[in-house]
Amino acid sequence: MSCLNYYVPLPTRAIAIIKELLTYEFTGQLYLLPHRMNPTDCISENTLNQGLKRMGYKDKLTTHGIRATISTALNEEGYPREWIEAQLSHVNPNQVRRVYKS
Known part of the structure; x- marks a missing residue:
């Protein structure tokens, strides 16, 4: 499964909510919204659409x-x-530029 990482600045209240959610963390969980059967995977786009x-x-x-x-x-x-x-976690299609922007 391909998971996207989003880095977004958040207000204090949102950070407090996320910290609360993380108190329910599963062993090995890597994502805030983990896959229900495998906590090392993220949820799918279909889960959100459902x-x-x-x-x-x-x-x-x-x-x-x-x-x-939003875009x-x-x-x-x-x-x-x-x-x-x-x-939106879009990457620069120019691989050379992408390397130097990282």
Whole structure:
């Protein structure tokens, strides 16, 4: 399974919530939202999409759609493209540039 790592600055309240969630950590857990059968794996995109369906968003919203909407809104607001791409964990397709930007 391919898992993405996101590095996002968070407000104090969000950090407190995450610390609370981590008190329920499974042995070997590597991700905040682990796979239910193997805590060393992350949850899948389908898990998140199923959650959206259960909340009543079937055929209205997907995780990919949320990412696309956020990207569009931030671009329209004039945020630097590099910031948006970093928050979406997109990598630079230019491998040489990617090496020197890391």
